[in-house]
Amino acid sequence: MTRTHGYLLDNRQTEASQRFQALATLFDPTTFRHIERLGIGSGWRCWEVGAGGTSVVSWLAKKVGPTGRVVATDTDDSWAASVARPPVEVRVHDVGVDEPPGDGFDLVHARLVLSHVPDRERALRSMAGALRSGGRLLIEDADPALQSRLCPDEHGAEQQLANKLRHACDKLLAKRGADLAYGRQLPRLLREAGLRRVEAEACFAIASPACAALESVTVGQVREELVAAGLVSDQDIERHLANVTAGVMDLTTAPLVSAWGRKP
Structure with a gap:
């Protein structure tokens, strides 16, 4: 990973597990609802891409x-230690570089992955190509440009500071090569990948305790880079984190766009 490229929110950082927990609370119900709708059942072969958080993998294994x-x-x-047992097989793999870990999958799923992958086009082709005929692809990714505020109701100094921090984080993500408008492109991209019966849906929580938890750990992960880039001061961050802890703001996330389709 370099200063100008690579995933900003490194999963090896100490805050990563807390971040995964918050993401699971916010988005697992949506993910599971979509996969249920796609018909998952006993005996299915699934590929979970970018499986740094284990909640989806564990749920798929039960299904x-x-x-x-x-x-x-x-x-x-x-x-991977907690999930690396049958029917789960864990592999080190870069979806934007490596060949798929097999083919004939009934389901391929990635959440909050592809917008950070340098060769997103290749990754999406790889995932679609790994499906069997009739297999389902579900891609879920954020679109910060659709809703760029941490506090949609910007009515005071606390909310203004919060939105300043969110915009600063988005600038860091863009500098690392993330596509901040990727989510809205997913329906078109799935059709261009040859999938049929493509549909999509977007969701984001407002005023959930998990939003506050996610904000605290995310800012903690990128704090040094925010200050080093001159986007905010360390005092700004201290004040913002205190406001988050005090619970005086209604926080939200970037919209999560879920798009799905079937291979002919």
Whole structure:
């Protein structure tokens, strides 16, 4: 990872597990609802891409049962000890570079992954190509440009500071190569990848305790880079984190766009 490229929110940082927990609270119900709608059942073969958080992998393993298979991949497998047992197979894998870890999958899923992958086009083709005929692809990614505020109701100094921090974080993400408008492109990209029956939906929580938890750990992960880049001061960050802890603001997330389709 360099200063100008690579995933900003390194999953090897100490705050990563707390961040994964907050993301699971916020987005697992949506993810599970979509996968249920796609018909997951016993014996399915699934590929979970960028599986740094284990909640989706564990849920998939229960759904496919002992006759199924869940291939969980990520560029770092330090998180895998708790799930690396049948039917789960863990592999170190870069979806934007490496060949798929097999083919004939009934389901391929990635959440909050592709917008950070340098060669997103190749990654999406790889995921679609790994499906069997009739297999389902579900891609979920954020679109900060659709809703760029941490506090949509910007009525005071605390909210203004919070939005300043959010915009600063977005600048760091963009500098690292993240596509901040990726989510809205997903329906078109799935159709261009040859999928059919493409649909999409967006969601984001407002005033959830998990939003505050996610904000605290995210700012903690990028604090040094924010200050080093001159985007905010250390005093700004201290004041913002105190405001988050005090619970005086209604925080939200960037919209999560979920898009799905089937391989002919």
